[in-house]
Amino acid sequence: MSRRYLAFVPINEQGMAEENMGVEHSPNILEYIISPEEFRRFCGSGAMERINAACGILLDEYEDDIIPTHGLAAALDIARRPDARLEVITRALEDALRLGTYVSLYL
Numbered sequence: 001m002s003r004r005y006l007a008f009v010p011i012n013e014q015g016m017a018e019e020n021m022g023v024e025h026s027p028n029i030l031e032y033i034i035s036p037e038e039f040r041r042f043c044g045s046g047a048m049e050r051i052n053a054a055c056g057i058l059l060d061e062y063e064d065d066i067i068p069t070h071g072l073a074a075a076l077d078i079a080r081r082p083d084a085r086l087e088v089i090t091r092a093l094e095d096a097l098r099l100g101t102y103v104s105l106y107l
Contacts, residue, residue, distance in 0.1 A: 041085050
């Protein structure tokens with residue numbers, strides 16, 4: 001079985017509560033499936049380390065974390081860099097910024 005890389009974006013307060021409780025499927029949470037190729041680009045381009053530094057978080061291959069609301073704009077700038085090519089992660093960050101929530105990454 002191949003490993004799955006996921007991102008979740010709550011769309012409202014109910015979604016934030018559900019995501020915090022570990023609810024996986026909800027109409028209040030957007031789900032994004034990150035391909036193994038995009039995950040390799042996320043790691044290999046240095047984007048993960050730059051997002052960690054910009055947001056004060058610890059994402060790595062074995063650590064899940066949240067990109068908080070206050071870090072979304074910086075993370076989005078990093079994800080949009082041409083060397084990163086992070087299409088799914090970029091969409092999740094754009095949606096979270098638009099909704100005023102956050103991105104949970106399960107790597």
